Amino acid sequence: MAIDGMWVPETAEIGANPYLIHRNKDMFGEDVGVYRPERWLENPERTHLMDRYDFVWGYGSRKCVGKNIALMDGQKFVLQVYQIHSYTITQVLTVIALP
Numbered sequence: 134m135a136i137d138g139m140w141v142p143e144t145a146e147i148g149a150n151p152y153l154i155h156r157n158k159d160m161f162g163e164d165v166g167v168y169r170p171e172r173w174l175e176n177p178e179r180t181h182l183m184d185r186y187d188f189v190w191g192y193g194s195r196k197c198v199g200k201n202i203a204l205m206d207g208q209k210f211v212l213q214v215y216q217i218h219s220y221t222i223t224q225v226l227t228v229i230a231l232p
């Protein structure tokens with residue numbers, strides 16, 4: 134098999150670095166380094182692509198089996214925090230990740 138022009142034998146184990154995968158401009162857009170969660174809501178085709186290569190939970194047969202429970206927990210946590218406290222936005226910051 135050839136990857137990017139380099140011959141890789143069949144028995145080779147290949148790893149992928151999640152940090153780099155999540156910064157691929159073809160998948161996540163030219164502004165991949167900018168914290169802009171709304172990118173997930175703009176274009177269904179891109180959302181599908183980003184979802185497909187979301188490497189946070191691993192990939193393939195050993196993918197995290199707790200993904201759905203962890204996502205539910207995260208959503209419940211945010212809702213409960215807002216039920217207990219109230220917040221006011223006083224300043225909007227733009228967060229840019231370093232390359």
Ligand code: HEM
Nearest residue numbers: 188189190191192193194195196197198199200202203204
């Ligand atoms: C934010 C929360 C979590 C993240 C980011 C996360 C991420 C991951 C990642 C990256 C893997 C390795 C996948 C691979 O080897 O390709 C994994 C495996 C696993 N996770 Fe999670 N996980 C989370 C929460 C949980 C929870 C809540 C549970 C259980 C209730 C769980 C159970 C497991 C198990 C059992 C595996 C091993 C799956 C296997 O090897 O077949 N995880 N997780």
